[in-house]
Amino acid sequence: MEDAIKITVETPDGERVVLEAPTDMGLSVMEVMKANELNVPAICGGMAICATCHVEVLASGDLPEMNDDEAFMIESLPHATEMSRLSCQLRITPELDGLVVRLMPEA
Structure with missing residues (x-):
């Protein structure tokens, strides 16, 4: 994909999934993870008020x-x-x- 980057997501079971993310659509990392059917509740829809999309940055x-x-x-x-x-x-x-990034537990 042209104008795209790669991000890696470590799931709670330790599996690493490499995702391709377009840089020209204004998406967030959360939106890319959800579009790739990773288990990210994102209850507030990206408003920074629920923290259900919490990740730990391992490399950036x-x-x-x-x-x-x-x-x-x-x-x-x-x-x-x-x-x-x-x-x-x-x-x-x-x-x-x-x-x-590593997906972090909710509680």
Whole structure:
């Protein structure tokens, strides 16, 4: 696919799935995972108010800075790590090529 990047998602059972994501549609990492039928509840639909799309970044290029809403939600998560992000807040850009994330448990 032209104008696309590859991201890798580690599922809770340790399987790694490589996804191709278009950079020209304004999609989020969460939307790409859902489109590829990965188990991401994303209850709020990408509004950064439920944290059901929580991922841990294992490898990345240039991640965008976290906004206040995302930081607030992550602070409340029991499984948050230094590299936690909400996948709904990570927009697919060429800078994310090679991104590797691990799906995190909800509770």
